[in-house]
């Protein structure tokens with residue numbers, strides 16, 4: 001049985017959960033309470049010295065980083081593909097995914113937010129401004145790409161759900177959690193809202209505040 005080490009408030013674990021569900025892969029989830037500091041305990045450090053979720057356990061191996069985990073699932077469980085068959089398509093899907101997962105999300109994770117308050121002295125409104133700024137920048141770039149490019153369909157790439165939709169869903173759910181104004185990203189929010197209507201994209205408690 002595949003095991004996902006995740007947390008209800010983790011956008012990165014949410015991405016892997018969506019991919020597992022879209023591929024109909026049975027898994028069990030162990031919660032790593034990030035709010036209680038469980039990511040720093042020795043037993044979790046042994047799994048991921050980066051002290052972050054998700055970690056995916058499969059066949060005795062432990063994989064980290066949501067995008068490589070999704071790519072691994074794609075290779076090991078090819079049914080219900082999350083990547084296009086053509087190289088250009090795969091590059092576009094990966095680029096959309098990385099705008100959100102590699103360029104925006106790392107700026108708003110708990111360790112960065114904690115550093116901003118503990119080391120830089122930012123108060124809550126200042127931290128929120130920082131978070132909304134980066135979600136806004138990423139959303140503007142995603143909107144421009146999605147609105148301009150002919151490859152965009154009812155989903156981010158064509159009319160079938162890909163890894164791009166998985167990651168864009170986590171981006172929009174996160175942006176809304178931090179009350180980012182997304183009114184200038186109608187293409188992005190419309191396609192994510194179509195995804196969120198599917199059971200595989202259920203964000204669970206993620207929408208319940210931060």
Ligand SMILES: N[C@@H](CCC(=O)N[C@@H](CS)C(=O)NCC(=O)O)C(=O)O
Nearest residue numbers: 010011012052053065066109110111
């Ligand atoms: N790039 C990583 C991000 C992993 C990450 O930072 N996860 C967050 C939760 S979304 C975490 O566990 N943070 C712990 C902390 O910041 O202390 C991925 O996509 O898996």
